[in-house]
Amino acid sequence: MPRTLAVDNASGAGRRDARGEAALSRVFEAFVGHCRLDVRFRNPYSGSGKGGVEDAVGFLRRDLMVPPMEAETRERLTRLMPAKRDGLGRSIRYRTPDPIDMMFADDVKSLRPLPSRRFDAVRWETRKADKYGYADIDGNRYQIGANMHGGRVDVAIRAARVAVKDEAGRAIAELDSRDKAKRLRLLKAAGFPADKTLENHDWTGLTMPADWGRHQPTSPDFIDRHEDPVLYGPVGTGKTHLAIAIGRAACQDKIPVRSFTVSSLVMRLRRAKRDNRLDGELAQIGKARLIILDELGYPPIDEEGSRLLFQAISDSYETRGIIYTTDIESGGWGRVFGDPDMAAALIDRTVRHGRIIRFQGESHRSRNALMTK
Numbered sequence: 253m254p255r256t257l258a259v260d261n262a263s264g265a266g267r268r269d270a271r272g273e274a275a276l277s278r279v280f281e282a283f284v285g286h287c288r289l290d291v292r293f294r295n296p297y298s299g300s301g302k303g304g305v306e307d308a309v310g311f312l313r314r315d316l317m318v319p320p321m322e323a324e325t326r327e328r329l330t331r332l333m334p335a336k337r338d339g340l341g342r343s344i345r346y347r348t349p350d351p352i353d354m355m356f357a358d359d360v361k362s363l364r365p366l367p368s369r370r371f372d373a374v375r376w377e378t379r380k381a382d383k384y385g386y387a388d389i390d391g392n393r394y395q396i397g398a399n400m401h402g403g404r405v406d407v408a409i410r411a412a413r414v415a416v417k418d419e420a421g422r423a424i425a426e427l428d429s430r431d432k433a434k435r436l437r438l439l440k441a442a443g444f445p446a447d448k449t450l451e452n453h454d455w456t457g458l459t460m461p462a463d464w465g466r467h468q469p470t471s472p473d474f475i476d477r478h479e480d481p482v483l484y485g486p487v488g489t490g491k492t493h494l495a496i497a498i499g500r501a502a503c504q505d506k507i508p509v510r511s512f513t514v515s516s517l518v519m520r521l522r523r524a525k526r527d528n529r530l531d532g533e534l535a536q537i538g539k540a541r542l543i544i545l546d547e548l549g550y551p552p553i554d555e556e557g558s559r560l561l562f563q564a565i566s567d568s569y570e571t572r573g574i575i576y577t578t579d580i581e582s583g584g585w586g587r588v589f590g591d592p593d594m595a596a597a598l599i600d601r602t603v604r605h606g607r608i609i610r611f612q613g614e615s616h617r618s619r620n621a622l623m624t625k
Contacts, residue, residue: 253366256290266293279375286371288364310466315340319454375409389414392430400424431506438503442540443511448496457489457613464607469498472505475542475573480602483577485611491577494609495544498575502542510537511544514561518553521560530560534567541572548578549588558589562598569601576602 259265266276274293276284284291316336323329341353348355379387385398389407396405396416405424408415412432416424450470460466468474469481481498483491499509512520524533537543543564553561568574580588582599589595 253287253364254289255362255364256292257284258292265291279373283371283373286369287367317452320452373410377407377409378404379407380404387416390431392434394427394430395425397424434506435504438506438508439500442499442503442509444496444499445492445511445513446496448493448500450494450497450501453493453497454490457611459610459612461607461609464609469494469607469609470501472502472507474607475502475507478570478573478605480574480576480606482582482602482606482608483575483611484581484608485579486613487579489611489613491579491611492546495546495575495577499542499544507542508540509542509544510540511546513546514548514553515551517545517564518557518561521564522557525560534564537564538567538572542575543568543572544575544577546577548576549580549585552588555591555594558591558594562594565598565601570605576606582606 265280266274274291276291283289316333321329321332321336323332338353341356342351344351377389379389381387381396381400381403383401385396385401386393387396387405387407388394389409394414394416400418404419406417406419406421408417410429412429413426414429415426418424455466460468474481483495485491496511499511502509521530521533524530545565565574578585582602585599586592586595589598
C-alpha cells in the first residue's frame, strides 16, 4: 500500500477548522493510524490541485474501462482485458520518456505491505433510548428495545450495520443501517430510466465551463448553489448518461432527485391539472433537491405544456438544481415552446444560473449499433 494519501473531496475524511487546518474525522483518523499513512489535503478551490488528484484517481477507471469493452461471455471479456491493460502499459502518459508499466514497477518497490489486521471502519456513539425504546442515530430513528427505555447504550455505526450494546458491553441489537435503506428508496423514487454511473461514462469530447473542472458537476456542491448544468450536444453523445450518473451519485449522498423526460413531465402535469391535483403534483416534485429534465426540445411543446413546464421550473428557481439535456442551443429554445414569452422567461432563468457542458463527437449508439456491424 502507498505511504501517502492525497485527498481530493475530503468531506468524509475531515474538515478545515477556523485556522484553515484539516481536522480528521474520527473514523478516518483511526484508518490513518491503522495503516500508518501520511495524509495531504488538496485545496478545494485550486483547479490544478484538484485536477491532478482526479486525473490520477480516474486514470485506470477511464482509460481501461472507457469506452466499455464488448464481449459475448465473461470468459471473452477476461481475455480482452489483459491486451488493453498491456496497451496502456506501453503508452507514454507523463512528461518522462518511460512507459507507464516501467514507472509502475518503480512505484511498486516503494509500496508497503498491508497491515496484518483488517481495519474495522466503525464509529462509536453513546445514545439514550426514549421511553418507547427508540434512539436517534445520525438523523434516523432506530428501535433499540422496549426494555431499554430511558437507558444509555453504546452504538457501533458501520456503513451497512448498526450494532447496539448496553453499558455493560452486552450486545442488544444489530440492525441494518437506515442510510443504506434511504439511498435505495431515493434511487427508486428518482425514476431513473437506466442504471448509469460516473465510472463508465466516456469523458472524451466534453467541454466544461471556464471555471469548472470534471469535479464540479459530479459533486453535490452545484446543487447547494442552485446551479443548473445544461448538457448540450448532438444526439447519442452521452448527455443522458451523464445526467443520470450525476443524479444517482446525488442519491448516494442522500439527496432527493427526480428524473423526467420533458415530454413525460408535461404529460404528468397535464393529467394532474385535469384531475384538479396540480398543486399536489408540483409539491411532490418540489421535494427533490435536484431535478433532471431530459430531451428538452423533443418533441416541441404546445402553449399549455409550456405554461405547465414553466411553472415547474419557476417553482425550482433558486431553490434547487436542475440538469437539462438538449441538442438545441438556448437561442433556438423559442422554436420548441408554443409560447415565445414563456421561452424567453425560461431562457432568462436558465442563463442566470446555467452552466453549459458541451458534448462533441459521433453518436455512441450509432458507433456500437448492431446494424452497423
